[in-house]
Amino acid sequence: MTDWTTADIPSLSGRTAVVTGATGGLGYETAMALAGAGAIVILTxxxxxxxxxxxxxxxxxxxxxxxxxxxxxxASLSSVADFAKRFAAGNEQLDLLVNNAGVMALPKRQQTEDGFEMQLGTNYLGHYALTARLLPQLRRAKASRIVNLSSLAHRSGAINFDDLQGKRSYRPWRAYCQSKLAMLMFALELQRRSLAAGWGVTSVAAHPGYARTDLIANGPGANTLQWRVGRWLQPFISQSAAEGALPTLFAATSPAAEPGGYYGPNRFYELKGPPAPAKITPQARDFAAAAMLWDVSATLTGVSFDDIAVAA
Known part of the structure; x- marks a missing residue:
């Protein structure tokens, strides 16, 4: 795995991939590399x-x-449902789903059109619903994979079931950390359930380290003293969006990627470097909390993996 690059991606000819948030940054670089390897790529x-x-x-x-x-x-469950219907109408199967899209640390609490806190709704609940709705196509593919984008921020995260939507107390960074912890927990729980139910779908997670993308440059901390110091340190502690996409691409394409694995950069604090196994915090391995989050997500989104799996 040392110094793994896009040159190590195997041929993806004939395989179909969906990448969320693919119009810029990490998603764009991920879609670029997958297309370069011959995949049929749907950017969203x-x-x-x-x-x-x-x-x-x-x-x-x-x-x-x-x-x-x-x-x-x-941020719209109706948009998720509409996309899934369009995809199903034109595609029998889906080989790879990369759940990449996200928003970060919005200064003021915002809501999705369904009333969810924006970061939880966009980063996690939308992807939960999308993955469930695409499960029939994923199950029809041979050796299909789902890659969830988490973050180093998951290490500071906690799932606050008593105030999941931050209605009583909203803090931008806390909400972001919760959403990224949720994405990692979702990836691990999805692998457990796929094995138990025989769905035949592999779930893997990844994080980009400190990648220089518009998510950072246009974030709420821009132009603060902390941001200016960070800009000065960037050459030493960060990497490009293309480099930041490598853990995702490894998780998505490498035969060495383990089911239920988590990958990130391999250098100082996992901030930069080639992909390698990443640290998973104890709260991300809380099986009881993951099961509870799964059930809460099904209730909030009105989308059930089990019902869709049976229908498929």
């Missing part, structure tokens, strides 16, 4: 103009790329 995002520019950018590098763009807003 909520900004259609950026989506078209992303398609143009990938085609400039890979003129023969098999790519398309589809509108998908993870």
């Amino acid at each position: 995002g909520r900004n259609d103009a950026k989506g078209l520019r992303a398609i143009e950018g990938i085609c400039e590098r890979f003129p023969d790329a098999l790519i398309a763009y589809e509108h998908l807003d993870l």
Whole structure:
């Protein structure tokens, strides 16, 4: 695994991938690499103009790329359902789902159209519902994978079941950490349930370390003293979006990626470097909390993996 790069991605010819949040940053670099390896890649995002520019950018590098763009807003359960219906109508199976899209540390509490706290709704609940709705297509594929994007921030996270939506007390960073912990717990719980129920789907998680993306540059801390110091340290502690996408790509494509594994950069505090197994905190391995989160998510989204699996 040492110094693993995109050159190590096996041929993905004939395989179909969906990447959320693929109009820029980590998602764009992930989609670029998958297309370069021959996959049929569906880029999704909520900004259609950026989506078209992303398609143009990938085609400039890979003129023969098999790519398309589809509108998908993870902050809208109806948008998730509409996308899943469109995908099912045109695709019998799905080989790879990369749950990448996200928002970070919004200064003021915002809500999705379904009334969820924006970070929990976009980063986690939307992906939970999307994954469930695409389960039939994932099950029809041979050796399909789901990759959930977590973060180093999960280490500071806690699932506050008493105030999951931050209605009583909202703190931007706490809400972000909770959403990223939820994504890692979801990945691990999904692997356990896939094995138990015989779904035949592999679930893996990844994080990018400190990757220089618009999520950071346009974040709520921009232009603060802490942000300016961070900018000065960036060359030493961060890496490009393309480098930050490598753990995701390893989790998505490498034969060495373990089911239920978690991958991130291998250097100082997992901030940068080639992909390697990443640290999973004890709260992410809390099976009882993960099961509770799964049930709460099904209730909140109105989407049940078990019901969809039976129907499939």
